[in-house]
Amino acid sequence: MARKRSKLTKVRLTEVAKLAGVSPITASRFFRNPEALSVGKRVRVESAAKELSYVPNLAARALASQRTEVIGVLIPSLTNNVFADVLRGIYDAVDGSRYSIQLANTRYSILQEEKLLRVFLTQKPAGLIVTGIDQTRESRAIMEASDCPIVQIMEIGTEPVDMMIGFSHSDAGRAAISHLLAEGCRRIGFLGARMDPRVQRRFLGYQAAMTEAGLFDQSLVVTTPAPTSVTLGGTLFADLLTKAPDTDAVFCANDDLALGVLFECRRRHISVPEQMAIVGFNDLEFMGSAVPTLTSVRTNRYEMGRNAATMVIEALEGRRPEQPVVDLGYSVMTRQSSTRRGHAAASAPVRESVQN
Amino acid sequence: MARKRSKLTKVRLTEVAKLAGVSPITASRFFRNPEALSVGKRVRVESAAKELSYVPNLAARALASQRTEVIGVLIPSLTNNVFADVLRGIYDAVDGSRYSIQLANTRYSILQEEKLLRVFLTQKPAGLIVTGIDQTRESRAIMEASDCPIVQIMEIGTEPVDMMIGFSHSDAGRAAISHLLAEGCRRIGFLGARMDPRVQRRFLGYQAAMTEAGLFDQSLVVTTPAPTSVTLGGTLFADLLTKAPDTDAVFCANDDLALGVLFECRRRHISVPEQMAIVGFNDLEFMGSAVPTLTSVRTNRYEMGRNAATMVIEALEGRRPEQPVVDLGYSVMTRQSSTRRGHAAASAPVRESVQN
DNA sequence: TTGTAAGCGTTATCAT
DNA sequence: ATGATAACGCTTACAA
Numbered sequence: 154m155a156r157k158r159s160k161l162t163k164v165r166l167t168e169v170a171k172l173a174g175v176s177p178i179t180a181s182r183f184f185r186n187p188e189a190l191s192v193g194k195r196v197r198v199e200s201a202a203k204e205l206s207y208v209p210n211l212a213a214r215a216l217a218s219q220r221t222e223v224i225g226v227l228i229p230s231l232t233n234n235v236f237a238d239v240l241r242g243i244y245d246a247v248d249g250s251r252y253s254i255q256l257a258n259t260r261y262s263i264l265q266e267e268k269l270l271r272v273f274l275t276q277k278p279a280g281l282i283v284t285g286i287d288q289t290r291e292s293r294a295i296m297e298a299s300d301c302p303i304v305q306i307m308e309i310g311t312e313p314v315d316m317m318i319g320f321s322h323s324d325a326g327r328a329a330i331s332h333l334l335a336e337g338c339r340r341i342g343f344l345g346a347r348m349d350p351r352v353q354r355r356f357l358g359y360q361a362a363m364t365e366a367g368l369f370d371q372s373l374v375v376t377t378p379a380p381t382s383v384t385l386g387g388t389l390f391a392d393l394l395t396k397a398p399d400t401d402a403v404f405c406a407n408d409d410l411a412l413g414v415l416f417e418c419r420r421r422h423i424s425v426p427e428q429m430a431i432v433g434f435n436d437l438e439f440m441g442s443a444v445p446t447l448t449s450v451r452t453n454r455y456e457m458g459r460n461a462a463t464m465v466i467e468a469l470e471g472r473r474p475e476q477p478v479v480d481l482g483y484s485v486m487t488r489q490s491s492t493r494r495g496h497a498a499a500s501a502p503v504r505e506s507v508q509n
Numbered sequence: 510m511a512r513k514r515s516k517l518t519k520v521r522l523t524e525v526a527k528l529a530g531v532s533p534i535t536a537s538r539f540f541r542n543p544e545a546l547s548v549g550k551r552v553r554v555e556s557a558a559k560e561l562s563y564v565p566n567l568a569a570r571a572l573a574s575q576r577t578e579v580i581g582v583l584i585p586s587l588t589n590n591v592f593a594d595v596l597r598g599i600y601d602a603v604d605g606s607r608y609s610i611q612l613a614n615t616r617y618s619i620l621q622e623e624k625l626l627r628v629f630l631t632q633k634p635a636g637l638i639v640t641g642i643d644q645t646r647e648s649r650a651i652m653e654a655s656d657c658p659i660v661q662i663m664e665i666g667t668e669p670v671d672m673m674i675g676f677s678h679s680d681a682g683r684a685a686i687s688h689l690l691a692e693g694c695r696r697i698g699f700l701g702a703r704m705d706p707r708v709q710r711r712f713l714g715y716q717a718a719m720t721e722a723g724l725f726d727q728s729l730v731v732t733t734p735a736p737t738s739v740t741l742g743g744t745l746f747a748d749l750l751t752k753a754p755d756t757d758a759v760f761c762a763n764d765d766l767a768l769g770v771l772f773e774c775r776r777r778h779i780s781v782p783e784q785m786a787i788v789g790f791n792d793l794e795f796m797g798s799a800v801p802t803l804t805s806v807r808t809n810r811y812e813m814g815r816n817a818a819t820m821v822i823e824a825l826e827g828r829r830p831e832q833p834v835v836d837l838g839y840s841v842m843t844r845q846s847s848t849r850r851g852h853a854a855a856s857a858p859v860r861e862s863v864q865n
Numbered sequence: 866t867t868g869t870a871a872g873c874g875t876t877a878t879c880a881t
Numbered sequence: 882a883t884g885a886t887a888a889c890g891c892t893t894a895c896a897a
Contacts (some may be wrong), residue, residue, distance in 0.1 A: 165890055176868050181892060191866060208631040212571035213890035216873050221568070231597045234590070241587045244614055256612055258600050275564040383795035412795060419800040439739035439768060444775040521874055532884050537876060547882060569874035572889045 164205045173201035184209060215277075222252050224280045224465055225273040229261040229349065233381075235435055235454055236284075239306065242458025243282065250466055252279055259284070261349050267292040274299050280465035286310045286317070287350045302468035304461040307351060309480050316468070318461050318479040322351045325450050325483040326358025328507060329404050329432045332448070332485050334366055336493045338402035338430050342373045344389045344414065345406040346381035352406045355434060359404055372396045381406075386413020387420075394421075402430035402491070408437040411447055415490070431490040445489035453481045482507050520561045529557035540565060571633075578608050580636045580821055581629040585617040585705065589737075591791055591810055592640075595662065598814025599638065606822055608635055615640070617705050623648045630655050636821035642666045642673070643706045658824035660817040663707060665836050672824070674817050674835040678707045681806050681839040682714025684863060685760050685788045688804070688841050690722055692849050694758035694786050698729045700745045700770070701762040702737035708762045711790060715760055728752045737762075742769020743776075750777075758786035758847070764793040767803055771846070787846040801845035809837045838863050 170180040175194050182189050183198040190198065201207075215221045226243060228236045240256070247254055255278070259266040267289050273281065274295060281296070281303040288296070296303055296314045303315040308322060333341050343359045345352050356376070363369035375393045379385060386409060393400055405411040411433030415425060423429050425445055433440055436451035460481075464474055484506040526536040531550050538545050539554040546554070557563075571577045582599060584592045596612070603610055611634070615622040623645050629637065630651060637652070637659040644652070652659055652670045659671040664678060689697050699715045701708050712732070719725035731749045735741060742765060749756055761767040767789030771781060779785050781801055789796055792807035816837075820830055840862040 163890095166892095167890080177890090178869085178892075179867060182867090185892090189866075194867085208628070210572070210890050211632055212568045212577070213873090214892075215568035216566070216572050216875085217890075217892040219873070219892090231600060232593050234593075237588050237590075237593055244587060254612070256610070272564075276567055384798040387798055409795070413798060416798055416800045439765075442740040442743055442769060442772055444772045519874090522876095523874080533874090534876075534885085535883060538883085541876090545882070550882085566874050569889090570876075572891085573874075573876040575876090575889070 164207045166207070166209070169198065169201045169205055169207045172205065173197040220277045221279060223255045223276070223278050224252050224282065224462065225255045225257065225278040227257050227259055227266055227269055227273075227281070227283045229259050229284055230380075231258055234437055235452075238454035239458035239461075242455040242460070243462045244458075245455075246459045246462035246466070252466060252469075261347070263287060263289050263292065267295075270295055277301075279469055280304075282306055282461050282465065283314075285350055286312075288314075302465045304464050306457055306461045308354070309478050311478075313477050316464050316474065316477045316479075318457055318464065318481060320452060320481050320483050322354035323358035323361070324507065325434070325452070326355035326404070326406075327362045328358075328483070328485050328505070329434070329450050330359050330362035332487060332505070333402045333404065333430055333432060333491060334362070334368075336402075336430060336491055338491075339368055340370075340373060340397060340400045341368070341402040341404060342375065342390075342393045342397060342400045343404050343406070344386065344393065344410050345374075345376040346379055346385055346389070346410060347407075348376055348378055355406050370397070373400065381409045383409050383413040383416070386410035387417035388413075390414040390417045400429070403432070405431065405433045408433040408435045408440055408447070408449055411449065411490075412439065412443065415443060415447065426490050426492060430493070432485075436484075436486050440486070441488065443490075448488045448491040449486050451484040451486050453483075457481055520563045521566070522563070524561055525554065525557045525563045528561065529553040576633045577635060579611045579632070579634050580608050580638065580818065581611045581613065581634040583613050583615055583622055583625055583629075583637070583639045585615050585640055586736075587614055590793055591808075594810035595814035595817075598811040598816070599818045600814075601811075602815045602818035602822070608822060608825075610818075617703065619643060619645050619648065623651075626651055633657075635825055636660075638662055638817050638821065639670075641706055642668075644670075658821045660820050662813055662817045664710070665834055667834075669833050672820050672830065672833045672835075674813055674820065674837060676808060676837050676839050677714075678710035679714035679717070680863065681790070681808070682711035682760070682762075683718045684714075684839070684841050684861070685790070685806050686715050686718035688843060688861070689758045689760065689786055689788060689847060690718070690724075692758075692786060692847055694847075695724055696726075696729060696753060696756045697724070697758040697760060698731065698746075698749045698753060698756045699760050699762070700742065700749065700766050701730075701732040702735055702741055702745070702766060703763075704732055704734055711762050726753070729756065737765045739765050739769040739772070742766035743773035744769075746770040746773045756785070759788070761787065761789045764789040764791045764796055764803070764805055767805065767846075768795065768799065771799060771803065782846050782848060786849070788841075792840075792842050796842070797844065799846075804844045804847040805842050807840040807842050809839075813837055 166177050166180050170177040180198050187195055230236055257269045270292050278301055280301050283305055284307050286305055286308050305317045306319055308319040309317050345356055375389045403414055411431050414431050418425050418429055425431055433447055433449040436449040440447040440449045522533050522536050526533040536554050543551055586592055613625045626648050634657055636657050639661055640663050642661055642664050661673045662675055664675040665673055701712055731745045759770055767787050770787050774781050774785055789803055789805040792805040796803040796805045
């Protein structure tokens, strides 16, 4: 005859039910849908659970129900400030709900992403949040085959796997250039690091705007697959000046790069914005307090994360959004570094918002 | 009579076992301890699993075995760069192992931490990584009552719950001040934000060093519970100059603050380091490329995370570390901002390492 | 609204 | 080294 497993006298649903004088299934219902119980039993189960400090066993729940209350999140990097804000939004939205987050790092590899997607989906997540719109064909297929709500974040496009929230990086890049052109800049350089799909789209916006203005010149473009950093900003800028000494403005695909450019200008005694205008991307906190203050394209990262998680949760509760694709827009935060007429110092940054 | 649940024809262990011609339990053993099988069966189970692309059901595994392969990680903030590096280390260490990470944010609240600890521990995590050494009495009790490996990170102390990896923040703070004193600074201010336990200990190091030198003066200290930011650095520095106009150096408890101070000096035409020396803390990437380059206390954040996770995993595999407390030390990265004789520009930063 | 019975997919226990 | 059997704690399906 078999065994008696170690009786850890843990509090199970059965104990709660016994104390409340109901059947286990009734107690179970209380935790999932209290409304379904009569008021009397509801109260009794509730106090029984509290008295025994019952905590549901998630593994048992997952096994029995064939689904979990875990929302999987796939992001390309843990280090990048941009994703830190997104994550904060996601965690805030999930906080207090029944759902929890399972985070995984794709390291900017869509093959790694595909692999993680497989692992996640076999565990039946409640929902999924994935970065970007450039998944592999296989990834798309398995996502479409899954039946959980999925939100693609950071970008928007016309073919969401399910839902989408983000903004147009190419439009945002274009807006940065329009601003510089309006300020009278002509030889506008582009500095890009990592060159992930989003940075590439910012570049496309730059390229389109410059081409339209009849100003595009390949020698104004300096990029690298290396990850972004302040130091790298200085290096790329130095390269740019070598290739195109007459550069009068720089659009940096990341704020880190922009700060590096600022420092490099200081080192070379290039005055900003008089001799060199600088525009960054993301509007990290330090941009507004640098000297001179640095213009940047503000993106709504926290809101993106928060809304993405909320969209998943709402969908799980049967409330699908009217529009599957949400455009959060961006704003060009115009500050001293790109204002030829100089010092908007005391005044607030000029905010030129776009939300398509 | 009851039901026939929807037959999803999922691949279970049973299918694998059948194809391999063994009993389910033998197949189960293959995945947990292949060595225990005879070579023949091992090969057959392996190929059967591959052929059916079997993926184990973690919920069933957790329920049956009464434990999970999840390492819980409790950190106070998702936004802080410092923790981003730690997390990267943790994820890197876990990557490829059987373990996964469950992350939770305590928001710098030890009560929130206690709550999360309860939730985590009822789910029987494989291990736990918690930030700091200032848990509530209750938290300590439930951690000690748990039987999983636990690593406290970011700090060291004499009474680990289990294991510990970090460094002495007070020693590090003291080292920063020793350096400034050696450079001839006397009126050394302290700027601190958030004032979490680690910042407080850095302050204690500052206070001790200043007191020993007979230079401590409360009017040189400006702190705030607000979260750190570059902008805040400028604000706190302005306050400091109001309280103590003769300040000749600032020790900032975070690099963000230090950068803010640098910008504020620029705004006020205070020359760095001639009129004002600046030292930061953490040595974030930008410190080395600012103009002037900024001195900072380097901490080994990535290694901390990586080693913490490794320590948990090793402990789970029966290899406990010789020493339960690991001191990762710190280094004062001396750069231009605190070097009176000026420009160490071309030369590498002077690195003064300490590892107790 | 509530209860009964079966079963979710795996592993622990004991036996061989 | 391998297997038979009974849990693990909960929820689904169905009935009342």
